[in-house]
Amino acid sequence: MTLDVITYPDAEMMALSLADRIAGELRQQLDAVGPASLCVPGGSTPGPMFRALSGLALxxxxxxxxxxxxxxxPGDHPRSNxxxxxxxxxxxxxxxxxxxxLYTGDPTPEGAAPGLSQRVAPHLPLTVLVLGMGDDMHTASxxxxxxxxxxxxxxxxxxVMAAKGGDEPRITLTAPALQSALHIHVMIAGEKKRAALDAASKADPMxxxxxxxxxxxxxxYAD
Structure with missing residues (x-):
């Protein structure tokens, strides 16, 4: 498939530009329809974009x-998103x-997933989805x-379902919930991830x- 790629001169410009774009998409939803939803990744790459977005008028x-x-x-754990x-x-x-x-304090993510699904469902379709990607081409969990x-x-x-494959138990939004989004953005940085993304565009989701x-x-994308 042909990818719709915006290349930025640096990570700072990517963060500022994407924050402005997301704010515009949320504002459009709020003005025309009603409440909006924003679904975002963990990891270090989106941090500067989050900081820029948090200060915008919405x-x-x-x-x-x-x-x-x-x-x-738990939310105070160093690995908590x-x-x-x-x-x-x-x-x-x-x-x-x-x-x-998404962390409820239940003993297992499997036990928490049905209740979380009920809580998330009213916010679908998502207004804006931002995804990251690992070097192994995973996204979300x-x-x-x-x-x-x-x-x-x-x-x-x-x-929402429990997920396996990571280094600890996880909970994740599922593909149909994520795919519901009206606006989908993928943030990546570095040549290694760009090469992985190009490979993913020709691969099966499994x-x-x-x-x-x-x-x-x-x-x-930014280098």
Whole structure:
């Protein structure tokens, strides 16, 4: 497939430009339709974009924010995606957003998934989805050839499921929930990930899960 790629001179320009674009898409939804939803990745790459976005003028009280996925660890754990998000996005004006924390404190993600699906479902379709990608072409907690990946990719999957394939138990939005988004953005940085993305565009989602989202996505790339 042909990829829609925007190449930026540096990571700072990517962060600022994408933050402005996302704010515009959320604002359009808020002005024309009603409440908006923003689904974002963990990891280090989106941090500068989150900081830029958090200070922009929006009716944040009508925006629901949630992660693509989360490790099954408490919010004060160093590997918690929520901890990163609270420091970067959910600050300043954006602190007024409604945040759906995917970590519930239940003993297992499997036990929490049905309740989380019920909570996430009213916010579908997502207004804006931002995805990252690992060197192995995983996105969210959809890992190549992982046990149960076919269920996570199924059109009939519930919005939220437990996921295997990472280094600890995880919870993730499933492919149909993520694919529902009106606007899909993929952020990548570095030549290695650009090469992986090009390979993914020719691969099956079971081998390269990010491929399930590329047809409708805008790719944002910086060296």
């Amino acid at each position: 009716d944040w009280g009508r925006v629901t924010v949630l992660l693509n996925d989360e490790r099954w660890v 929520s901890a990163m998000l609270r420091k970067t996005l959910l600050t300043g004006p954006a602190a007024a957003a409604d945040y759906i924390d 959809l890992f190549p050839r992982a046990p149960g990946l076919d269920e996570l990719l199924s059109p009939d999957a519930p919005p 081998q390269a899960p990010i491929a399930a989202f590329l047809r409708d996505a805008v790719i944002h």
